[in-house]
Amino acid sequence: xxxxxxxxxxxxxxxxxxxxxxxxxxxxxxxxxxxxxxxxxxxxxxxxxxxxxxxxxxxxxxxxxxxxxxxxxxxxxxxxxxxxxxxxxxxxxxxxxxxxxxxxxxxxxxxxxxxxxxxxxxxxxxxxxxxxxxxxxxxxxxxxxxxxxxxxxxxxxxxxxxxxxxxxxxxxxxxxxxxxxxxxxxxxxxxxxxxxxxxxxxxxxxxxxxxxxxxxxxxxxxxxxxxxxxxxxxxxxxxxxxxxxxxxxxxxxxxxxxxxxxxxxxxxxxxxxxxxxxxxxxxxxxxxxxxxxxxxxxxxxxxxxxxxxxxxxxxxxxxxxxxxxxxxxxxxxxxxxxxxxxxxxxxxxxxxxxxxxxxxxxxxxxxxxxxxxxxxxxxxxxxxxxxxxxxxxxxxxxxxxxxxxxxxxxxxxxxxxxxxxxxxxxxxxxxxxxxxxxxxxxxxxxxxxxxxxxxxxxxxxxxxxxxxxxxxxxxxxxxxxxxxxxxxxxxxxxxxxxxxxxxxxxxxxxxxxxxxxxxxxxxxxxxxxxxxxxxxxxxxxxxxxxxxxxxxxxxxxxxxxxxxxxxxxxxxxxxxxxxxxxxxxxxxxxxxxxxxxxxx
Numbered sequence: 001x002x003x004x005x006x007x008x009x010x011x012x013x014x015x016x017x018x019x020x021x022x023x024x025x026x027x028x029x030x031x032x033x034x035x036x037x038x039x040x041x042x043x044x045x046x047x048x049x050x051x052x053x054x055x056x057x058x059x060x061x062x063x064x065x066x067x068x069x070x071x072x073x074x075x076x077x078x079x080x081x082x083x084x085x086x087x088x089x090x091x092x093x094x095x096x097x098x099x100x101x102x103x104x105x106x107x108x109x110x111x112x113x114x115x116x117x118x119x120x121x122x123x124x125x126x127x128x129x130x131x132x133x134x135x136x137x138x139x140x141x142x143x144x145x146x147x148x149x150x151x152x153x154x155x156x157x158x159x160x161x162x163x164x165x166x167x168x169x170x171x172x173x174x175x176x177x178x179x180x181x182x183x184x185x186x187x188x189x190x191x192x193x194x195x196x197x198x199x200x201x202x203x204x205x206x207x208x209x210x211x212x213x214x215x216x217x218x219x220x221x222x223x224x225x226x227x228x229x230x231x232x233x234x235x236x237x238x239x240x241x242x243x244x245x246x247x248x249x250x251x252x253x254x255x256x257x258x259x260x261x262x263x264x265x266x267x268x269x270x271x272x273x274x275x276x277x278x279x280x281x282x283x284x285x286x287x288x289x290x291x292x293x294x295x296x297x298x299x300x301x302x303x304x305x306x307x308x309x310x311x312x313x314x315x316x317x318x319x320x321x322x323x324x325x326x327x328x329x330x331x332x333x334x335x336x337x338x339x340x341x342x343x344x345x346x347x348x349x350x351x352x353x354x355x356x357x358x359x360x361x362x363x364x365x366x367x368x369x370x371x372x373x374x375x376x377x378x379x380x381x382x383x384x385x386x387x388x389x390x391x392x393x394x395x396x397x398x399x400x401x402x403x404x405x406x407x408x409x410x411x412x413x414x415x416x417x418x419x420x421x422x423x424x425x426x427x428x429x430x431x432x433x434x435x436x437x438x439x440x441x442x443x444x445x446x447x448x449x450x451x452x453x454x455x456x457x458x459x460x461x462x463x464x465x466x467x468x469x470x471x472x473x474x475x476x477x478x479x480x481x482x483x484x485x486x487x488x489x490x491x492x493x494x495x496x497x498x499x500x501x502x503x504x505x506x507x508x509x510x511x512x513x514x515x516x517x518x519x520x521x522x523x524x525x526x527x528x529x530x531x532x533x534x535x536x537x538x539x540x541x542x543x544x545x546x547x548x549x550x551x552x553x554x555x556x557x558x559x560x561x562x563x564x565x566x567x568x569x570x571x572x573x574x575x576x577x578x579x580x581x582x583x584x585x586x587x588x589x590x591x592x593x594x595x596x597x598x599x600x
Contacts, residue, residue: 215250274321352485
C-alpha cells in the first residue's frame, strides 16, 4: 500500500483541491473528469510525462481521491468535537487526513497504546484531537511565517501521549524533524526522551531516531550531513532539549550546520510545559528579552543563536506549546516575533477515568458542584512541627500522619500485587525543596521501617487498612464520582486483609534500599521497597554502590512482583516528572505561584 502522505504526491493532491474549488463532484474526480478508466489512464500518463507526476495506477488514483475526500469531511466535522475547543487565527486547514495504513506511525502508535490499557473511545478522542491540530500546521513555511499554536490539557491527563500522537501522525505526512523542549531538569528530559523513543519506534513504514545533546560538534553519527531529510526518506528524527541557554544554542547551531539539509527539514517544535522557563519575564516595554525566550524565538523564527538573520530557510517550522497552566502564554506579549499562539489555541478533553484536582479536592461554583473524593487526610500542627524537626535536625521521630501514609502505601503495594499489577508502584513524599531536608526525611522514613519488627508493622498496617477501607468504601466512591467510566465489575474491590498480610510479609522481608546495581552497573530491583531521593544532588552512585535517584525499570526489564518505590524530593517532583503508580502522597510544601500549585 502506498504512503500517500509523502511529498511526491503533492501535485496529485493539488490537482484534486483545484478540482474541488471548481465544484467538481467526487464521482467526477474519481476519473479525473475523463468519465472512465481508459480516459483516466491517459490523463495519468500525460501528467507523468509532461508534469513529472509520480506514476499511479487507476486504483491508486482513486485511493488517493478517497483519502482527500475523507480529509475534507474531517475538516467539516472538526468543529463538533465534544469536550474540545479551538480558537483559530490566520490560515486555513490543510488537507491531511488520518493515516489508515496499518504500518503507518500513527496506526502503530494507536495499536501500542490500546494494548497498554487505553480504552478505544479515549484513543478515538485522541485521534480526533490530533488531526484537528495537525490540520492547522504547515509542511511548507518558506513563503509564510512560522506557525505558532498552544494546546491546553489538564494536569497529568496524558499530554505526553497526545504529543507522541501528534508526532506520529505528522511523521506520516512528511514532517521529519521533531524538537521537544523539556523543562530545565536533566532526568525529566531523559525520561521524556526514553518514553518517546519507546512509544514511537515500532517496525513499520518509518524509522525513528532519537538524537541526544545536539550541538555544533555532535556525537558520532549525529551530524546533519549524515542524516536523511529528503522527501523520499523513511527516517524521522527527534530530540528532547533542555530549556537552558547552552543546550538551545547548540541545537540552533546543529540545525544550521548544513545549508542543504536545513532546506529539507520540516520541523515541529513541541514546547512541553510551555509556561515554564521559556516565558519572557522582562519588561515588555523595554528591548530586553530573557535569554531562554530569545533563543526559542531564534529557533522558531529562523535566526542563528546570536539573533541574526540567516539566508537559509527551513522547509517548514511549526511551534506548539503544551501546558496545563496557560496564563503566562496567553497574557504575555503578543508581538509578531514572540511565541504568542497567533495561529490557534486548542484544548484537550479528559477521559471519564481522569483523576484531577476537581475529582480529588472538589469544586464549588459554576454549573456543577463536586464534593471531591474522601481520600484527603489533613496533617495536624504537631506533625508539622515534627517534620520541621526532621528537616532541621535530622530528628528520628516519624510523625503519626507520615506513619499512616507509609502504612497505606505498603497496603496498597500488597493490594496491587494481589491484583496482578505489572508496573511500578510509588509513594511520593514532598515536604521541602531543600536537598538536605530530603536526605533527612528519607533516612527517618527508612529508619522507622527498619526499627519495626515485620509483624509489628503489619499489625499497624492492618489498623490503617481497616480505618481507611471503612471510611472510603466502593459505594462512597461511586457516589462521589458518578461519571467514572467503568462498570462495577471492572473495578477491583478491596481484598481481605489476610491476603494483604501475605504480600506485606514478602514486601517487608527485605530492608528498604536504594536501587542496587549488578556487576555490569545495570539497575536491579528486588521485592522490597526502593528508597529514592530525587534531586540534583544525587546524580551518581553512593558509597554502597547503589543509585539514589529515581530510576524506574524499563518495560523490557520489569521485575515480578511489581516493584515498590518511596520517592522523596522537591522541584523535580512538583512539576514534570511522572510518578508511576502513585497511590500515597505525603505533601506539605507551600508555593506562591498559581501555576506551580496546580502542577503540584
